[in-house]
Amino acid sequence: AQRVTQPEKLLSVFKGAPVELKCNYSYSGSPELFWYVQYSRQRLQLLLRHISRESIKGFTADLNKGETSFHLKKPFAQEEDSAMYYCALISFSGGYNKLIFGAGTRLAVHP
Amino acid sequence: GAVVSQHPSRVICKSGTSVKIECRSLDFQATTMFWYRQFPKQSLMLMATSNEGSKATYEQGVEKDKFLINHASLTLSTLTVTSAHPEDSSFYICSAYSGLGGSYNEQFFGPGTRLTVL
Numbered sequence: 001a002q003r004v005t006q007p008e009k010l011l012s013v014f015k016g017a018p019v020e021l022k023c024n025y026s027y028s029g030s031p032e033l034f035w036y037v038q039y040s041r042q043r044l045q046l047l048l049r050h051i052s053r054e055s056i057k058g059f060t061a062d063l064n065k066g067e068t069s070f071h072l073k074k075p076f077a078q079e080e081d082s083a084m085y086y087c088a089l090i091s092f093s094g095g096y097n098k099l100i101f102g103a104g105t106r107l108a109v110h111p
Numbered sequence: 112g113a114v115v116s117q118h119p120s121r122v123i124c125k126s127g128t129s130v131k132i133e134c135r136s137l138d139f140q141a142t143t144m145f146w147y148r149q150f151p152k153q154s155l156m157l158m159a160t161s162n163e164g165s166k167a168t169y170e171q172g173v174e175k176d177k178f179l180i181n182h183a184s185l186t187l188s189t190l191t192v193t194s195a196h197p198e199d200s201s202f203y204i205c206s207a208y209s210g211l212g213g214s215y216n217e218q219f220f221g222p223g224t225r226l227t228v229l
Binding site: 086 | 153154
């Protein structure tokens with residue numbers, strides 16, 4: 001079964017501390033994985049995708065197929081990083097690409 | 112980036128009435144739109160996939176007759192919650208693809224609609 005697991009509901013850190021939001025997935029085949037972010041009172045938006053191997057707002061995520069993980073990392077958290085973060089994978093089913101979301105992790109960065 | 116709007120942003124209705132939520136892609140054509148439901152402090156659950164000019168594809172456990180989806184044009188999809196009940200109260204979010212084909216197309220999300228059924 002295709003599944004995305006984010007084990008932490010809440011991650012609380014102080015400004016300047018490193019951050020790692022965990023994401024594990026279950027998928028047969030080669031997965032396409034994403035991180036979406038939802039800031040307070042704003043819509044969901046794409047943060048980064050694994051195929052791009054990019055760094056957005058200081059965040060990076062590496063796909064580890066051996067561990068079936070796609071953890072989101074940032075070396076120095078900022079207060080403006082406080083938001084809900086959702087890990088997601090693309091599932092091709094019924095002729096469509098559908099996003100399957102994890103439960104989400106709330107990141108709270110304290111001053 | 113591409114913009115998706117939803118209307119209304121929030122609606123309160125009486126039990127037994129029907130409510131229509133619109134999802135529009137403002138600056139691009141979307142052959143496929145998705146409808147999600149989000150309960151408080153929970154993740155987004157895909158309800159259905161909406162395709163222009165054809166019937167929607169519903170996820171398992173989602174009642175087709177309860178949640179009517181119409182994708183009348185390449186820029187508009189509507190979700191109608193029929194005979195709404197308090198348990199239908201939720202945050203409904205739509206998204207739309209920005210392009211066609213390929214193994215991946217970015218989904219752009221609407222701001223969501225908060226439905227409260229009294």
